[in-house]
Amino acid sequence: MGIREDILDRVRRNQPAAIPHPDLRDFTHLASADLITTFARSLGVMAGVLIDKPPDDLGAFLREKFPDAKNICSAVPEYVGTSKPEDYPVWADAAKIDVSVVRSPLGVAETGSVLLSDDDLRVNTIAFLAHDIVILLAPDKIVENIHVAYQHPAFKEKAYSVLMSGPSGSADIGGKEVHPAQAVMTLTVILWPESAKTS
Amino acid sequence: MSVHPVVDQASNAARFLADRSREEYFDTLMWSLREARDRSASEVPEWEQLRDLGSAIKEHTLSHLADYLEQFEASAKRNGVEVHWAHDAHEHNQIVAEILSRHGAKQLIKSKSMLTEECDMRRYLENRGVTVTETDLGERIQQLDDEPPAHIVGPAWQKSPEDVARVFAKAYGSDPNNAAPVYLAHEMRVHTRALIEKADAGMTGANFAVAETGTVVTATNEGNADLSGNVPRLRICSVGIEKIVPTHRDLAVFIRLLSRSAVGMPITQYTSHFRAPRRDGEMHIILVDNGRSERLGMEKFWQSLKCIRCGACMNTCPVYRRSGGLSYGSTYMGPIGIIMMPTFDIRRFSELPFSSTLNGSCSNVCPVKINIHEQIYAWREVMDEKHQIKLAKKSAMVAAGEVLSHPELYRIVTAAGETTLKRLPRFAIYNDFNAWGKHRETPLPAGQTFHEWYKANRRKA
Numbered sequence: 262m263g264i265r266e267d268i269l270d271r272v273r274r275n276q277p278a279a280i281p282h283p284d285l286r287d288f289t290h291l292a293s294a295d296l297i298t299t300f301a302r303s304l305g306v307m308a309g310v311l312i313d314k315p316p317d318d319l320g321a322f323l324r325e326k327f328p329d330a331k332n333i334c335s336a337v338p339e340y341v342g343t344s345k346p347e348d349y350p351v352w353a354d355a356a357k358i359d360v361s362v363v364r365s366p367l368g369v370a371e372t373g374s375v376l377l378s379d380d381d382l383r384v385n386t387i388a389f390l391a392h393d394i395v396i397l398l399a400p401d402k403i404v405e406n407i408h409v410a411y412q413h414p415a416f417k418e419k420a421y422s423v424l425m426s427g428p429s430g431s432a433d434i435g436g437k438e439v440h441p442a443q444a445v446m447t448l449t450v451i452l453w454p455e456s457a458k459t460s
Numbered sequence: 461m462s463v464h465p466v467v468d469q470a471s472n473a474a475r476f477l478a479d480r481s482r483e484e485y486f487d488t489l490m491w492s493l494r495e496a497r498d499r500s501a502s503e504v505p506e507w508e509q510l511r512d513l514g515s516a517i518k519e520h521t522l523s524h525l526a527d528y529l530e531q532f533e534a535s536a537k538r539n540g541v542e543v544h545w546a547h548d549a550h551e552h553n554q555i556v557a558e559i560l561s562r563h564g565a566k567q568l569i570k571s572k573s574m575l576t577e578e579c580d581m582r583r584y585l586e587n588r589g590v591t592v593t594e595t596d597l598g599e600r601i602q603q604l605d606d607e608p609p610a611h612i613v614g615p616a617w618q619k620s621p622e623d624v625a626r627v628f629a630k631a632y633g634s635d636p637n638n639a640a641p642v643y644l645a646h647e648m649r650v651h652t653r654a655l656i657e658k659a660d661a662g663m664t665g666a667n668f669a670v671a672e673t674g675t676v677v678t679a680t681n682e683g684n685a686d687l688s689g690n691v692p693r694l695r696i697c698s699v700g701i702e703k704i705v706p707t708h709r710d711l712a713v714f715i716r717l718l719s720r721s722a723v724g725m726p727i728t729q730y731t732s733h734f735r736a737p738r739r740d741g742e743m744h745i746i747l748v749d750n751g752r753s754e755r756l757g758m759e760k761f762w763q764s765l766k767c768i769r770c771g772a773c774m775n776t777c778p779v780y781r782r783s784g785g786l787s788y789g790s791t792y793m794g795p796i797g798i799i800m801m802p803t804f805d806i807r808r809f810s811e812l813p814f815s816s817t818l819n820g821s822c823s824n825v826c827p828v829k830i831n832i833h834e835q836i837y838a839w840r841e842v843m844d845e846k847h848q849i850k851l852a853k854k855s856a857m858v859a860a861g862e863v864l865s866h867p868e869l870y871r872i873v874t875a876a877g878e879t880t881l882k883r884l885p886r887f888a889i890y891n892d893f894n895a896w897g898k899h900r901e902t903p904l905p906a907g908q909t910f911h912e913w914y915k916a917n918r919r920k921a
Contacts, residue, residue: 268545268547268701268747269526272525272526272756275753283512285709285710306726352690352691352693356657386687386691389686406712416708417673421689423730425730426727432614433616434645435641436493436617441645442649442684443653444730
């Protein structure tokens with residue numbers, strides 16, 4: 262008997278008598294009008310920054326917010342950066358990026374999370390190796406909680422997806438969260454409807 | 461038969477307690493996490509329903525584990541993932557070494573995985589010429605200091621920031637007098653990112669593995685699982701077979717419970733889902749048994765397999781908080797360690813079930829409602845049945861049993877104790893036989909026993 266068959270055989274022999282699966286619920290409570298407020302509060306708890314409407318000039322906004330940034334990698338049609346994800350066929354080279362600009366297809370009010378998958382990023386590492394990240398999110402894509410979020414098709418279809426909730430941090434020294442850790446230093450979400458202007 | 465000596469947790473704890481400031485620091489830190497957990501849980505109206513659901517989903521999954529493992533494997537293979545199976549730590553380590561060797565990979569970056577700790581994988585690989593870099597800050601601190609994790613969530617929490625400053629000064633040449641966590645985290649970033657960028661292979665553990673999609677899920681604050689799993693083309697995920705959950709809808713329950721229970725935050729900064737290899741890459745999943753299938757058949761102990769590794773039981777445990785994690789001499793420590801470790805080596809960990817007050821706090825905070833304190837008690841019974849209790853402890857327990865089961869004898873002994881305590885000089889009370897008095901004053905005996913008070917008062921009524 263091979264290792265696989267042996268392990269499965271042992272598990273089958275030892276597993277307890279069948280216990281039924283419980284009924285699941287989505288535990289939604291909020292009115293849709295409260296989703297953005299809750300998202301903003303949660304993102305703040307996770308040390309992220311929320312800009313509640315598209316700036317008139319995204320380029321000027323980025324220059325002001327990240328004055329030292331020279332390499333801005335844009336994965337969105339709303340903004341033409343100095344580079345695009347495909348410029349980093351060696352994924353480690355995304356470490357040269359100062360700011361990544363991406364769009365998320367989903368926000369989660371409960372946790373201040375945004376979903377990013379390989380389709381949104383094209384080169385996954387632009388979300389981690391860049392110094393900072395700016396994420397565009399349509400306000401009507403914010404759902405109440407993780408139960409609803411996991412119904413998004415990306416989780417079943419994409420090779421890689423992440424719920425990103427604030428910049429990288431660590432509480433491993435002294436138990437209090439500090440930023441940054443190894444990944445992005447800051448995370449900014451701009452509420453930006455998909456049909457809004459480009460700059 | 462175990463070749464390792466019996467872990468004497470109490471003696472190990474005594475060494476930790478010798479430095480009073482260290483004990484206070486650790487106790488305060490752990491309790492602050494417990495308080496943060498309570499605050500966070502109270503903000504979720506359905507918290508107790510989530511705990512019930514978490515427990516029920518895990519019990520359902522474990523009672524159908526073979527089917528779900530097959531489903532997970534089939535899903536992963538459909539995604540283009542190579543799936544391996546390992547009976548034990550040795551087989552697991554061999555598989556990892558073979559994959560790395562096939563690719564000529566010598567530089568491995570990895571995120572925190574208690575399973576690879578269980579397998580002692582780092583030493584195995586390093587003996588074969590592979591440089592392993594832990595990318596989790598706490599785990600890296602412990603690696604640089606050549607110590608195992610002291611906590612399953614924050615491996616280095618037993619160290620003060622000043623301790624970390626000394627470790628980093630030695631390893632990285634940083635300022636030994638700068639113990640600001642922000643500075644130390646920056647030092648870690650500078651030194652580790654260089655290694656991440658040139659790594660040949662990346663490795664993660666798994667917080668969860670979703671059967672319906674074959675997805676490995678990790679939860680980190682640092683993003684280091686995403687870096688380990690995305691920067692190199694070669695990705696290896698080690699997964700304990702008990703980590704399976706049926707669907708993403710089930711997963712949602714655990715994601716809501718995990719970080720709140722661990723540190724009082726609504727979620728980790730990165731909740732990451734590795735379903736398939738990147739287009740130009742390769743992904744391997746190793747499904748590891750290492751004693752889990754045997755534990756599944758233990759009527760009193762299989763429920764410990766529900767654990768989602770949040771560490772809440774440790775943060776609340778009065779023994780853990782005042783002993784430090786290293787005192788358990790084991791991969792898993794605190795209450796959850798007490799009930800898991802004897803399944804790995806019953807003799808070596810035969811003393812651990814006695815490192816508990818049985819106050820039940822661990823069970824009360826467990827997000828998946830494991831009956832931890834009841835299992836600790838059950839392990840004591842097993843140790844007795846299997847003659848794994850030291851003679852001195854056994855004799856003391858027999859004597860206590862005699863006294864407690866005979867009311868008259870109990871009253872004589874308590875009365876004698878009170879009289880003696882009042883009369884003895886200090887040096888006769890505060891000595892090595894009085895564990896209570898080592899770190900605090902022994903309370904003065906009451907004027908009368910409860911029995912005497914009851915006789916004098918309530919009997920009249």
